[in-house]
Amino acid sequence: MKIEFKPPIGKISNINGQCISLIGNDIDTDRIIPARFLKCVNFDSLGESVFEDDRKTLKGKHPFDLEENKNASILIVNSNFGCGSSREHAPQALMRWGIKAIIGESFADIFYSNCIAIGIPCFTLSKNLIEAIQNHCDNQFLFLEIDLKKSLAKSTDLNFNLEIKESSRKMFLSGEWDGTLTLLENENLIESKFTQLPYIKFNTNLI
Amino acid sequence: MSQDTLFDKVWDLHKVSTLPGGSDQIFIGLHLIHEVTSPQAFGALKDKNLKVKFPERTVATVDHIVPTDNQSRPFKDNLAEQMIETLENNCLEHKIRFFNIGSGNQGIVHVVAPELGLTQPGMSIACGDSHTSTHGAFGSIAFGIGTSQVRDVLASQTLAMNKLKVRQIWCDNKLSKGVYAKDLVLHIINKLGVKAGVGFAYEFAGPAIQELSMEERMTICNMSIEGGARCGYINPDEKTFSYIQNKLCAPKDGHWDKALKWWKSLKSDENSIFDDVIKLDASKVEPTVTWGITPGQSISINQQIPLLDNLSPNDRLVAKEAYEYMSFKPGQLIKNTPVDVCFIGSCTNGRISDLRVAAKVLKDKKVSKNVKAFVVPGSEKVAHEAKKEGIDQIFKDSGFQWREPGCSMCLAMNSDKLIGNQVSASSSNRNFKGRQGSPNGRTLLMSPAMVAAAAINGKVSDVRELIH
Structure with a gap:
C-alpha cells in the first residue's frame, strides 16, 4: 500500500512507472472490488480492498501482494478488463492502490469511461504485444515512460506505440478529462436543447 | 457507420x-x-x-x-x-x-x-x-x-x-x-x-x-x-x-x-444502415444454463459442459478458470447438478410476469428439502400485484420464502448471501466469481421457470418436463 494518495489533477501528459502484470480475460469489476466494499459514502478506503477475494484465494501470491510490485503504477491486463458492473469503485480502488495507467488488449466500455473520468489513461495493444510485456514483467522489473503527446512507451530495451482513443488523449493533454466545467461551458446550448426536446413538453407530470 | x-x-x-x-x-x-x-x-x-x-x-x-x-x-x-x-x-x-x-x-x-x-x-x-x-x-x-x-x-x-x-x-x-x-x-x-x-x-x-x-x-x-x-x-x-x-x-x-x-415516428428506417447484422433462429433456442464464471459460458439444458478443445483458443483461458472455480469437469452434463440455493428476483427477472411463470411451475409442488429458496419481488408494485393474484401464497405453500423488494442476492450487498461454495440457481444476470456474496460461491444463471424447476427437484432440471 502506498502511504499517501493524491488524485490526479489538470493536464496529464507523462506517466512513468513500474509495470505490474495481471493475467486473465474478462476480469470483472466484482473481482476488482467485491460488492460488500461498496457500502460506503466515499472512496477513501477502497485501495486496500482491491482484488480482496482473489488475493485471499492466492494467499499472498496475487500480483497485488508481491513485494516486488509494491511500487508499481502501470497495470498490464488482457482482454475485456473491467467488464460487468458500472461501479466506479473499481478504478477508484485501483487508483488508490497506486495504479496511474492501464495497458490492455481491450476494456469494457463503462470501465473505460470511468477511468477517463477519474484520470487513468487506458491504452490498448495487440494480444501478442500484451503477452510479450507480461512475460517480460514476470522475469524482471519493467519501467515504462509513457508519453501521451506521442502515444509512445519507452523502457531501456523496449519501445512501442500505444493506442488510445483520440478524444481521450486530447482530454488528458488539455485537462478536460475532469469535464464537469467543460460541459457547463455550454449552459446556453443545454438549456435550449432542453426546451427543444419533444417529450419535455408532454411530460408535464414527471414530478 | x-x-x-x-x-x-x-x-x-x-x-x-x-x-x-x-x-x-x-x-x-x-x-x-x-x-x-x-x-x-x-x-x-x-x-x-x-x-x-x-x-x-x-x-x-x-x-x-x-x-x-x-x-x-x-x-x-x-x-x-x-x-x-x-x-x-x-x-x-x-x-x-x-x-x-x-x-x-x-x-x-x-x-x-x-x-x-x-x-x-x-x-x-x-x-x-x-x-x-x-x-x-x-x-x-x-x-x-x-x-x-x-x-x-x-x-x-x-x-x-x-x-x-x-x-x-x-x-x-x-x-x-x-x-x-x-x-x-x-x-x-x-x-x-x-x-x-x-x-x-x-x-x-x-x-x-x-x-x-x-x-x-x-x-x-x-x-x-x-x-x-x-x-x-x-x-x-x-x-x-x-x-x-x-x-x-x-x-x-x-x-x-x-x-x-x-x-x-421513432424506429429504425427500413433501409437504415447498421455497422453489423447478426441473424439467429429463436425457435432453436432451448432452456439455457450458465456453467462458468461469465454470462457467456452457457449451454442448453441437455448439453455437456464444453471440452477445452471445442472452444476457440481465446475462450480457453477463462474456461480453465471456470472448470476449477465451479468444480465442473469438461464433458459433464449440467442437468441434474445439485443446487443449494434458489433465487428468483433482480432487474433481469424480478417482474410480475417472471413471478407468474415461476408460480405456475411451483403450484401444488414442494421445494426440495435440501434447498433454500427465496423470491424477491422487483418492486413494491410487483409485490402488491403478486399478493392480489395470490402468487405470494403459491410461493409460500411450495416452500419458497417471500421477501421484500430489492436487488438482494443478485449482488449480495444486503444479508442475502451464498455461504461457502454453495451452488445457486439464480434468475439474476451475473455468475462472476464471488458475485452472490461468498468468495467461492457458485452461480448458475437461468430463467425464473428453470429456477423454480431446480427448486422442486433440488437439481438443475428441464422445466419443460414439469409443465406438460
Missing part, C-alpha cells in the same frame, strides 16, 4: 455539442439514481460548489442495500442505514423526487422507472448502474455510467460520450414452449461472446423479439451489457405504447396523443 437507425435518431436529437476533444455532449432526458453510486457524486458537487441543474429530470429510489427480511428503520446494518440516510438527505437538499421504502413505488431502479411510466420511447436515459440498458426495451437509448458521470449529469444534465456503433441482432421465428427471454439472451451472449458488444449498441429485432411482452423485452435489453454492449434497444410498437398508457408518469390527456404521434 450506422445511419437512420433509432439509435442514430435519438442520439442526434440529444446532441448538444461536439466537445473540444471530439466527443459528443449528450443531453440526458431521464436520470435515475440510487444509494450506491450517487453519494460520492453529490459530494463532488458540494466540493465544486455546483447545483443540480434540472432536479425534476432526476428520480431516485433505494434498492441495492435494502434488507429483504426486516425493513424497519434504522436498518440493522449501520453502513446500509448510513447509505439510505445519505440518499434521503441528498434528495431532500436538491429537491429530487425519491421513491422510498413504503411509498408503494420503491424497488429496483430498472423495475420501478418503467412501471411508473418514466421510461419512454425516444428518451436518453442514464443511471449509475450497468443494467440501465434495460430501458432500451422502450425504444430509448439508455446507458450505465459511473459516479463521476453521475456528477456530470447532476451538474449539467449532459454527458461526454463517443457515439456507439450499432449492431442489429435479428431473431427469426419464435421461442418454443418452456423457453423464455432469458434463454434467448443467454444464447445470444454465448454466440457473440461477452466482449462482442464493446463499442456497440445492440438493436434487438425480428419476429421473435416483436412477439415478446414488454417485460420479456426488458430482460433482453437488461443483459446487453453482459454481452459487452452498454446500450441495447428495441424499436417501440403498440405493445410499448399500451404498456406506458395510464402509468403514473405517462403523458396524460391531450399530451398522450402528441406523445403517441411522436413515438410512432
